[in-house]
Amino acid sequence: AQTVTQSQPEMSVQEAETVTLSCTYDTSESDYYLFWYKQPPSRQMILVIRQEAYKQQNATENRFSVNFQKAAKSFSLKISDSQLGDAAMYFCAYLEGISGGYQKVTFGTGTKLQVIP
Amino acid sequence: DTAVSQTPKYLVTQMGNDKSIKCEQNLGHDTMYWYKQDSKKFLKIMFSYNNKELIINETVPNRFSPKSPDKAHLNLHINSLELGDSAVYFCASSKFLRYSPLHFGNGTRLTVT
Structure with missing residues (x-):
């Protein structure tokens, strides 16, 4: 079974600073997707x-970027210019294709991010 | 224009009761899921359905029975509720495309007393 590990249960960052959340995963596959989801106190799961896996270029979405190291099976999330609204649980997720063309998503245990004003 | 909606948002019930959680998506997705999030925030897949057909059943007690009347709905019925069933249950959906991200509902917090 695939496993996703987030070794930082909690992190904190000063407002406007940068923080990096770590994620490693275990797989023997070469074709897969990785995601970061955010879960604020409202409980909603939001795709960040x-x-x-086939793209060498690291993904970027505004203040959010990743450092994807395929050989090391590492997928960290960098949040720049942190804002109070970034405070949430962050989940790393691994998506694999399974037989029949379907897919399965496995989540890490989450990192709780606190943003200090 | 809610994409994935679950009802109820909160559910408090006693041990031994039977309860249902409903989920509907208006995204036109073919695949729907149920995830359980425990008190430590760990998210674990329970079931996956594609166009009303069960695809994934992850070692869930048979007290849990999903039902998909059509591809836009996936309900979760739980019989003989136990204290350990207390959790947040999330419904999600995705396109039937490889590597399509999950779209989640807002969760149902189930408390069994």
């Missing part, structure tokens, strides 16, 4: 950013 996605990365295709």
